[in-house]
Amino acid sequence: MVDVVAQYRQVRERVDRACREAGREPGSVRLLPVSKTWPVAHLEPLLAELGERAWLAENKVQEAQGKAAELSDRGIPARWSIVGHLQRNKARHVAEFADELQTLDSERLAVELNKRLETVDRTLQVLLQINTSGESQKAGIEPEAALDLARALAPLERLQLRGLMTVPIAAAEAGPEPVQAIAACYDRLVQVQDQLRQDGRVPGTVDELSMGMSQDFELAIAHGATTVRVGTAIFGGRSYPEQPTA
Numbered sequence: 654m655v656d657v658v659a660q661y662r663q664v665r666e667r668v669d670r671a672c673r674e675a676g677r678e679p680g681s682v683r684l685l686p687v688s689k690t691w692p693v694a695h696l697e698p699l700l701a702e703l704g705e706r707a708w709l710a711e712n713k714v715q716e717a718q719g720k721a722a723e724l725s726d727r728g729i730p731a732r733w734s735i736v737g738h739l740q741r742n743k744a745r746h747v748a749e750f751a752d753e754l755q756t757l758d759s760e761r762l763a764v765e766l767n768k769r770l771e772t773v774d775r776t777l778q779v780l781l782q783i784n785t786s787g788e789s790q791k792a793g794i795e796p797e798a799a800l801d802l803a804r805a806l807a808p809l810e811r812l813q814l815r816g817l818m819t820v821p822i823a824a825a826e827a828g829p830e831p832v833q834a835i836a837a838c839y840d841r842l843v844q845v846q847d848q849l850r851q852d853g854r855v856p857g858t859v860d861e862l863s864m865g866m867s868q869d870f871e872l873a874i875a876h877g878a879t880t881v882r883v884g885t886a887i888f889g890g891r892s893y894p895e896q897p898t899a
């Protein structure tokens with residue numbers, strides 16, 4: 654079995670090095686461990702290491718909620734970020750236990766989440782998921798739609814806008830210069846951030862840029878990532894197929 658604590662530390666060091674190389678403060682980038690497909694037993698050493706600082710990300714709500722319940726029963730702290738597409742009929746579950754949703758992609762979902770959060774008297778940090786690759790099968794809203802969605806959050810007091818998230822073009826789809834094609838997706842996210850920051854009607858902050866995974870987080874940091882979502886490089890290869898939606 655892999656030593657998840659040692660691997661986490663190695664990834665953390667690589668993140669810090671990438672920060673220094675980009676002229677940024679080491680530690681200024683959040684390393685978000687993506688625990689999807691791994692049972693709690695596999696995550697425990699890392700959670701023990703991180704203590705109250707622990708965050709975990711999952712792409713499926715049910716899986717996250719099951720693990721959250723198991724950890725809370727055992728008194729192990731962890732905060733939860735949802736990074737997969739969220740269907741509106743599951744907003745209720747997210748409202749109950751998650752601290753962050755990185756895949757907000759419609760006003761209807763935002764309204765539903767806000768209502769559910771009021772019921773349970775909680776708040777939720779949200780990032781808008783932007784489709785920066787132009788691939789039709791990719792989740793997220795078009796970059797051109799980000800401003801309207803961000804403005805629509807103004808009356809929804811239970812949602813705290815924090816920033817933007819993207820999944821870049823798949824390397825296999827990215828043509829002869831995949832690094833450039835992926836970097837272009839990240840640069841596009843920065844452009845959307847600039848647009849939202851300059852607008853007077855966007856509530857909250859747009860400081861977070863969640864981009865970069867195991868294969869490319871150093872590239873993402875060079876292009877401005879403030880959160881990298883890392884699964885495989887910390888926990889090892891996933892052994893059973895993922896479902897595409899939350």
Ligand SMILES: *Cc1c(COP(=O)(O)O)cnc(C)c1O
Binds near residue numbers: 820
């Ligand atoms: C699984 C997943 C990740 C982590 O991917 P790795 O390649 O295992 O690091 C990051 N973001 C999202 C949205 C994911 O679903």
